[in-house]
Amino acid sequence: MPARTDEARGTFELANAYQLDDRVAIRPEPFGALAYHYGNRRLVFLRAPELVELVRILADHPSAEAAMAAAGIPDRRRAAFGRALASLEAAEVIRAR
């Protein structure tokens, strides 16, 4: 893995392409899922089933926005999911590709 620089953080853009980090495992839970990063050993709670699905399919779509459309996330909730993805990028759960 290339080292991440500080500038790489806080750069989430809906128009960019992302994927689940290779070092992250996802475990389904009643509330959504747990994501565990084997590199930084952080446990992150994904607290909505739609977010779990979104994270899983990010790699199959040309942009985060397109992945949201494919996951059937309604327009009014996209800003909230965008913020969630931004925090997941900061936690290195997802990364730009």
Added chain:
Amino acid sequence: MPAERGASRSLATEMKAGLDAPICLTWEMTYGCNLACVHCLSSSGRRDPAELTTAEARAVIDELARIQVFYVNIGGGEPTIRPDFFSLVEYAVGHGVGVKFSTNGTRITPDRARYLAGLDYVDVQISIDGATAATNDLIRGDGSYAAARQAMDHLAAAGFGAFKISVVVTRHNVAELDGLESLAAAYGAQLRLTRLRPSGRGADSWAYLHPTAEQQRRLYRWLLERPHVLTGDSFFHLSALGEALPGLNLCGAGRVVCLIDPVGDVYACPFVLHPEFRAGSVRDPGGFGRIWRESELFTGLRSPTSAGACSTCGSFDACQGGCMAAKFFTGIPLDGPDPECVFGHGELALAGVAPGSAPAPGPGHSRPSPVSVRLGRRA
């Protein structure tokens, strides 16, 4: 917002209902130990002839990998006494189950330290119970402080990185917290403080070792100022003093936490080695996963509980009535106050416990008499 914050159900509420698999699984791999700490939660000393075999331990790891337990906290006893210990660590890591293991450090040689530094996903936690040999050795035995420091030196020299220094807070070491913090900083290590419970041999030493009420208040303020100090969420009873300490602040027993003991018995948490909190054995049909999902004990612990005697106290939401193990082994009813309740309700409850009526600790493996680390292990 769906990630982490702001959902209508709090994370603590979700956790109380239980997870599909534990987050914090402790696996004590042996009751054998070359020390005889006076507060040992598992009364360790002699190995148990029925301890899991290498093949059985591997099967447990296979199952943990299958149900996606991302890491285990391995302890004992002194886990490195098992001849297959390091091969089991490698087996776990190789199957995606990270390992943090607790050790007294006596067996961390320069060679082992270099070997450990080369492994990914392995954390090492060295136990000491004071910033000085005098304070530590009273609890852990003569020579144990020097041995632990030597292990830390070896890990540092091997370039292991940030290992953990784990301390059980007692009446005697509260005054040394700053010293422990400096020690950790000097090694680039992480300091971890946990709560003394009246479990195992701790049942006999708790009354004179647990921090006083004033010391608890000092500890609370000290921890509030240092959110980077790890606590394993173990001081949530102190949150009744005001602002909550970092963490989930709830009893995780059977909900997010459990214990596999050396013979494969599964308990609700590492501090309740007693038949009443035994949920089953990994040797039972269905193994660990079935116990976690279906055992009557664990499903019961996930159902809503009553605040009992604490229902009239305005702080119940903050402290949740405290630690189940601390209540149980001091003879206080499980819906009563924590024996170290910051408002003194625990002292009143303790005064009402008939002498000799507190439950005796479960399976004991203490040696017949205390041993010194310099004497080595009895055959």
